[in-house]
Amino acid sequence: MRVDVVFSPAALAPGALAGRTALVVDVIRASTTIATALAGGARAIVPCLTPEEARARVPEFPPGEVLLGGERRAVKVPGFSLGNSPREYMGERIREKTILLTTSNGTRAVLAAREAVALGVVGFVNLSAASRWALDAGRDVTIVCAGELGGFSLEDAVCGGMVVERLQRSGAGLVLGDGAKAVGLLFRHYDGRVSEVLADCEWGRELARVGFGADLDLCGRVDCLSVVPVLSGGRLVPAPP
Amino acid sequence: MRVDVVFSPAALAPGALAGRTALVVDVIRASTTIATALAGGARAIVPCLTPEEARARVPEFPPGEVLLGGERRAVKVPGFSLGNSPREYMGERIREKTILLTTSNGTRAVLAAREAVALGVVGFVNLSAASRWALDAGRDVTIVCAGELGGFSLEDAVCGGMVVERLQRSGAGLVLGDGAKAVGLLFRHYDGRVSEVLADCEWGRELARVGFGADLDLCGRVDCLSVVPVLSGGRLVPAPP
Numbered sequence: 001m002r003v004d005v006v007f008s009p010a011a012l013a014p015g016a017l018a019g020r021t022a023l024v025v026d027v028i029r030a031s032t033t034i035a036t037a038l039a040g041g042a043r044a045i046v047p048c049l050t051p052e053e054a055r056a057r058v059p060e061f062p063p064g065e066v067l068l069g070g071e072r073r074a075v076k077v078p079g080f081s082l083g084n085s086p087r088e089y090m091g092e093r094i095r096e097k098t099i100l101l102t103t104s105n106g107t108r109a110v111l112a113a114r115e116a117v118a119l120g121v122v123g124f125v126n127l128s129a130a131s132r133w134a135l136d137a138g139r140d141v142t143i144v145c146a147g148e149l150g151g152f153s154l155e156d157a158v159c160g161g162m163v164v165e166r167l168q169r170s171g172a173g174l175v176l177g178d179g180a181k182a183v184g185l186l187f188r189h190y191d192g193r194v195s196e197v198l199a200d201c202e203w204g205r206e207l208a209r210v211g212f213g214a215d216l217d218l219c220g221r222v223d224c225l226s227v228v229p230v231l232s233g234g235r236l237v238p239a240p241p
Numbered sequence: 242m243r244v245d246v247v248f249s250p251a252a253l254a255p256g257a258l259a260g261r262t263a264l265v266v267d268v269i270r271a272s273t274t275i276a277t278a279l280a281g282g283a284r285a286i287v288p289c290l291t292p293e294e295a296r297a298r299v300p301e302f303p304p305g306e307v308l309l310g311g312e313r314r315a316v317k318v319p320g321f322s323l324g325n326s327p328r329e330y331m332g333e334r335i336r337e338k339t340i341l342l343t344t345s346n347g348t349r350a351v352l353a354a355r356e357a358v359a360l361g362v363v364g365f366v367n368l369s370a371a372s373r374w375a376l377d378a379g380r381d382v383t384i385v386c387a388g389e390l391g392g393f394s395l396e397d398a399v400c401g402g403m404v405v406e407r408l409q410r411s412g413a414g415l416v417l418g419d420g421a422k423a424v425g426l427l428f429r430h431y432d433g434r435v436s437e438v439l440a441d442c443e444w445g446r447e448l449a450r451v452g453f454g455a456d457l458d459l460c461g462r463v464d465c466l467s468v469v470p471v472l473s474g475g476r477l478v479p480a481p482p
Contacts, residue, residue: 011393151247152246152247178398178443186423
């Protein structure tokens with residue numbers, strides 16, 4: 001099994017995901033939010049590129065079943081029911097709902113990677129479950145870091161490194177591309193200190209500055225969830241057990 | 242002084258280099274080849290996007306002064322005088338010559354980064370000189386890794402990490418972006434073991450496989466040159482002392 005990592009969807013060459021499993025990482029916050037929603041009983045998350053697309057697709061769903069969610073510059077899109085805080089994606093509010101979600105980086109990365117044979121979403125919260133899912137699929141894996149507006153995000157890279165470590169720990173013979181080697185080394189530096197990554201990284205600091213510091217705690221809870229959001233017919237739904 | 246790193250030119254957002262110094266890294270081999278040529282007395286290197294562009298521009302230069310150089314898939318472009326091996330860019334052959342150079346990643350990265358206020362080329366061979374040049378310029382720095390066909394290259398990232406370390410060692414107060422933090426951590430792993438990076442990385446292994454292993458030795462000679470190739474009027478020339 002070969003494992004590669006790209007640090008932003010912009011680095012995905014055409015055809016790069018052919019025959020592969022993609023694991024999309026946007027630790028702060030889309031991966032965490034999506035996994036939290038599906039673990040809490042949301043029916044599906046539909047990734048949308050823009051707020052306009054999300055609004056336009058509402059009529060596709062039964063009235064009362066659908067919610068609009070998402071952010072730009074960390075703040076809830078005006079008129080939407082939900083922002084991009086995992087705290088909003090819990091409880092009765094989201095149960096049995098389909099959520100049309102548009103975020104600056106995470107949902108964009110999912111859409112950029114949809115050519116993969118199978119696509120799962122991973123964050124610290126569902127690290128082991130998602131790694132196991134990718135391993136069981138038996139295909140080569142590309143870890144697609146959402147990054148930040150086309151650039152590199154430390155927290156996504158470290159989470160990618162933890163996936164590499166989980167895959168290696170399984171005893172599968174892995175061939176690591178340069179990116180996978182690099183994130184493995186980054187993981188070793190932050191091993192056991194996930195909260196430090198979230199405090200060190202630029203996006204974590206910015207999010208804390210604008211009042212979403214409590215979200216960082218949720219994003220850093222390693223393996224608190226066992227759900228793996230997988231793409232099926234354009235919707236993210238829980239992988240079958 | 243702020244330091245950022247992008248892992249491929251594809252990750253350069255429009256305007257990202259405004260007001261900044263760019264340091265372009267393509268350790269294997271364009272950075273090494275360009276620095277070797279200018280250290281050996283070549284007049285200038287003119288980065289060209291394609292072999293066609295290089296051929297078309299020959300008439301711009303006095304007859305006898307110009308040479309065509311470059312590679313695709315590591316191999317010399319058919320009909321060109323020179324490939325992309327630093328060993329070819331030494332001695333009488335290149336002295337006082339202007340070389341129209343086109344490579345798969347390095348010259349492409351130079352062209353992608355030309356909006357920077359100042360652009361220098363760095364490899365292991367001129368690490369300290371190029372770091373000092375960027376430091377003396379006093380502007381924020383973006384290290385632009387050439388990468389491999391839009392993707393991540395370990396050797397360029399580690400070289401970028403050595404630049405970060407050189408800048409930090411100078412005592413300048415640096416603000417590190419996520420990418421700069423990451424390459425700093427990668428550098429620490431490979432500190433003092435440059436030849437190991439070149440043996441570990443995918444492109445180094447491929448180059449050795451196709452018969453260019455001797456080039457890797459040249460690419461790994463830390464600080465053997467004091468020249469800094471800088472872009473001036475579309476040509477790379479030695480920075481003034």
